[in-house]
Amino acid sequence: MKRRALAAMLTGSVALPWAASAADLEVTHWWTSGGEAAAVAEFAKAFDATGNHWVDGAIAGSGETARSIMVSRITGGDPMGATQFNHGRQAEELVAAGLMRDLDAVAEAQDWKSVINPPSLLESCMLDGHLYCIPVNIHSWQWLWLSNQAFADAGVPVPANWEEFVAAAPALQKAGKIPLAVGQQGWQMTGIFNDLLLGLGGKDLYLKVYDEKDAEVAGGADVAKVFKALDDARTLSKGSNVQSWNEATAMVISGKAGGQVMGDWAQGEFQVAGKVAGTDYTCLPGLGEARYITTGGDSFYFPALDDPEKSKAQEVLAEVILSPETQVAFNLKKGSLPVRGDVDLAAANDCMKKGLAILKEGNVLKSTDELISPDTTTQLNDLMSEFFAESMTAEDAQKRFAGLIESAD
Amino acid sequence: MSADGPPGRLFKNISAKIASIPMILTAVVVFLGGTLWTVIYSFTDSKLLPRLNFVGLAQYERLWSTPRWIVSIENLAIYGILSLIFSFVIGFLLAALLDQQIRFENTFRTIFLYPFALSFIVTGLVWQWILNPDFGLQHIIRGLGWENFTFNPLYDARLVMFGIVLAGLWQGTGLIMCLMLAGLRGIDEDIWKAARVEGIPTWKTYLFIVIPMMRPVFVTTLVIVMAGIVKLYDLVVAMTAGGPGTASEVPAKYVYEFMFRAQNLGQGFAASTMMLLSVAVVVIPWAYLEFGGKRRG
Structure with a gap:
C-alpha cells in the first residue's frame, strides 16, 4: 500500500x-x-x-x-x-x-x-x-457486512443485528474464523465507534455528542454502553492483522472473517468479486439496530x-x-x-x-466529517487505534473521549 | 594574514567569498528564517493556513497533555539509546574484526555496507515482511517444526520499538563500521608494536590506547547517528505506520500528521519546535566543547 x-x-x-x-x-x-x-x-x-x-x-x-x-x-x-x-x-x-x-x-x-x-x-x-x-x-458508514458462507461453516444462522452478531461470535471462532475483520488504521476503528454510537445510542445521542459537543453526555451512561460494545468489537477483531479496509473486506468475501463494519463503499468490492447481495453476503444498515444513515x-x-x-x-x-x-x-x-x-x-x-x-x-444525519474538524477527527483516530491495540479499559477510553469532545471544534 | 590594510581584508579570496554567497543566503533565509518563522507561528492558533493570532502557550500545553506525543518522546528515547549503544558496539566490533588482516576484507566490507545503500523505506518494507507473522520468520520456523515459536514484534505494542531498532541497526551499522575502520587504519602501526613490546593484551590496547586516540572519529560518528535518530520517520512509516495503536509513534510523524492531516499547523509547529529544542540541547554543549576547546588550546 x-x-x-x-x-x-x-x-x-x-x-x-x-x-x-x-x-x-x-x-x-x-x-x-x-x-x-x-x-x-x-x-x-x-x-x-x-x-x-x-x-x-x-x-x-x-x-x-x-x-x-x-x-x-x-x-x-x-x-x-x-x-x-x-x-x-x-x-x-x-x-x-x-x-x-x-x-x-x-x-x-x-x-x-x-x-x-x-x-x-x-x-x-x-x-x-x-x-x-x-x-x-x-x-454512509452505518453498515455491517456479513459473509453468509462464514456463518454457514460455523453452523449458525446469519445474524440480523449487532447483538446477534456478538452472540454468534464464539461459534465462528470455533470454526477457525475471525468474527470481525478490522484494518489496523485509526479511521476504520473510529468508524466502528461512530456506527455503534448511532446504532445503539440513536439519533439524539449522536447529535448531542457530535453536533452540540456536549462533554457531559459524552462521559455519561449512554455512551458508556457504546464503549462496552466497542470493547466487544475489540475482542472479536483479535487476529485480524490486515492494514487497509479492502484487505479486511477481502477476508469477509473469502469467508475467512464473519463480518466487517465499514461504509457502503465496501459494496463495490463485493461486486468486483462477483458476489450477490442476499445469497453470498448480507448487509445490515445501521448495524441492524437504529435505521439511520449519515450522508x-x-x-x-x-x-x-x-x-x-x-x-x-x-x-x-x-x-x-x-x-x-x-x-x-x-x-x-x-x-x-x-x-x-x-x-x-x-x-x-x-x-x-x-x-x-x-x-x-x-432518516439521514450529517456525517462526522461535516460536524467535527479534521483536527478533532485525527485525535479521535489516535484514541481509537490506541484503544484497539492496547489493553486500555472502556472507562479510560471514555474519559479521554469526553475530554476530546469538550475541546472539539 | 598579510598586513596590506583594509582593502586586503575584505577583498582577500574575493572569488571564494562570492562563490559562498548563495550558500550563506540559503543558510540565513531558509534555515534560520524558516526556523524563526516556525517558532513564531507555534504560538498561534494556525489551522490549515498560517495566521498570526497569538494564543500564548496553548499549543504547548495541549502538546504535553497529548498521550500520543508522550509516547512519541518515549519511543524516540528507546530507539535513540538502543541504536546509539548497539550501533557503536557492533560497528566497532565489526571494524576491529575486519582490521585483523583477514582475507576477503573487501567482500565483507561491501556486504556490511550494502544495507546502507537502501533507503529507510525499502529497509522498512523488507523488515516488515521478515517480521510479518503470516509469511515471515515466524511462519518459516513454525514450518520447520517448532509449532509454538513466536516472534512477532511488530504486532506487539511492548516489543514494536525493538523490531524497529533491529531494522535500523541492520541498515546503519555498516556505515558506522566503515567510519570506525577508517579510524582504526589511522592509528600508527608503531603504537601497536610498542604495546606488543610492553606485553599489553590486545583488548586493553583497544580499550585504553586505540579508542581514546580515535576520539575525533567517535565524535563525528556520534553526530551522524544522533541526526539519524532525531529525524526517524520513514522507517516507522514503512514498518508499522505508528502501530499497533500508537505504540511506535515518533515525534517527526506527529509533526507531519498534525500539520498536514489534522490541518492544525500551530500544533505541528509546536511539536517541531520541541524537536528543535531537543537537538539544541545536544548540539550546543557539543559544539561548545569541540570548537570552544580548540580556540583555547
Whole structure:
C-alpha cells in the first residue's frame, strides 16, 4: 500500500508537465481499490466524451495520505484542475482563503438547488451564499457486512443485528474464523465507534455528542454502553492483522472473517468479486439496530485557475459529473447512492435499495466529517487505534473521549 | 594574514567569498528564517493556513497533555539509546574484526555496507515482511517444526520499538563500521608494536590506547547517528505506520500528521519546535566543547 502511495506521488510529480495543454484537466482523488477505480473510470469516460481530456491523478494509500498531498499542492501554488474531498469541513479553510472558485453560474443553469437530494448536501458546499463544491455521491458508514458462507461453516444462522452478531461470535471462532475483520488504521476503528454510537445510542445521542459537543453526555451512561460494545468489537477483531479496509473486506468475501463494519463503499468490492447481495453476503444498515444513515460522501472542488480554457473545462466537468446518466453509472459501480433525487436506480442491488429506502424515509444525519474538524477527527483516530491495540479499559477510553469532545471544534 | 590594510581584508579570496554567497543566503533565509518563522507561528492558533493570532502557550500545553506525543518522546528515547549503544558496539566490533588482516576484507566490507545503500523505506518494507507473522520468520520456523515459536514484534505494542531498532541497526551499522575502520587504519602501526613490546593484551590496547586516540572519529560518528535518530520517520512509516495503536509513534510523524492531516499547523509547529529544542540541547554543549576547546588550546 505504502509503496503504491509513493509510486503515485512520483507519477503525480511527473504528470504535471503534460497537464499544460488546453482543456486537459488533472483530477486528483484517492479512489484506487478495484470497485473505486471502475467507478471513477465512468467519470473519465463521460468527460472525455465532451472533447476534453481527463488526466487521472489517483493518489493511493488512503484518504488521509491523499488529502495532505492535495492540500500542499493547492496551498503551494500548483493546483490541479479538480479534486476530491469528503463532504464537510476538510476544504473549509481553502475556500475561505479564496483558493477555490465558485460554481454559481453552472448551478443556476442546471438548477441544482432543486435536484440535489438531500438538500443539506449542497448546503455544506456553500460559503457566504456561493457554491464551492459539488457532491458526487452519498456514502454512509452505518453498515455491517456479513459473509453468509462464514456463518454457514460455523453452523449458525446469519445474524440480523449487532447483538446477534456478538452472540454468534464464539461459534465462528470455533470454526477457525475471525468474527470481525478490522484494518489496523485509526479511521476504520473510529468508524466502528461512530456506527455503534448511532446504532445503539440513536439519533439524539449522536447529535448531542457530535453536533452540540456536549462533554457531559459524552462521559455519561449512554455512551458508556457504546464503549462496552466497542470493547466487544475489540475482542472479536483479535487476529485480524490486515492494514487497509479492502484487505479486511477481502477476508469477509473469502469467508475467512464473519463480518466487517465499514461504509457502503465496501459494496463495490463485493461486486468486483462477483458476489450477490442476499445469497453470498448480507448487509445490515445501521448495524441492524437504529435505521439511520449519515450522508457523508465525496465532493469535487475546483481550485481557482488563471487559464480561461481550463476554467471552462472545470464547468463542463461539474456538469458532466452531476448529469443523471453519469450519476447512475458511477454510483452503481461505486456502491454509493446518487445525489439526485430524480434518477432511476432500477439496476440497484438489494443493499443499495435498503439505503435508498432509508434515504427516502428521510432518516439521514450529517456525517462526522461535516460536524467535527479534521483536527478533532485525527485525535479521535489516535484514541481509537490506541484503544484497539492496547489493553486500555472502556472507562479510560471514555474519559479521554469526553475530554476530546469538550475541546472539539 | 598579510598586513596590506583594509582593502586586503575584505577583498582577500574575493572569488571564494562570492562563490559562498548563495550558500550563506540559503543558510540565513531558509534555515534560520524558516526556523524563526516556525517558532513564531507555534504560538498561534494556525489551522490549515498560517495566521498570526497569538494564543500564548496553548499549543504547548495541549502538546504535553497529548498521550500520543508522550509516547512519541518515549519511543524516540528507546530507539535513540538502543541504536546509539548497539550501533557503536557492533560497528566497532565489526571494524576491529575486519582490521585483523583477514582475507576477503573487501567482500565483507561491501556486504556490511550494502544495507546502507537502501533507503529507510525499502529497509522498512523488507523488515516488515521478515517480521510479518503470516509469511515471515515466524511462519518459516513454525514450518520447520517448532509449532509454538513466536516472534512477532511488530504486532506487539511492548516489543514494536525493538523490531524497529533491529531494522535500523541492520541498515546503519555498516556505515558506522566503515567510519570506525577508517579510524582504526589511522592509528600508527608503531603504537601497536610498542604495546606488543610492553606485553599489553590486545583488548586493553583497544580499550585504553586505540579508542581514546580515535576520539575525533567517535565524535563525528556520534553526530551522524544522533541526526539519524532525531529525524526517524520513514522507517516507522514503512514498518508499522505508528502501530499497533500508537505504540511506535515518533515525534517527526506527529509533526507531519498534525500539520498536514489534522490541518492544525500551530500544533505541528509546536511539536517541531520541541524537536528543535531537543537537538539544541545536544548540539550546543557539543559544539561548545569541540570548537570552544580548540580556540583555547
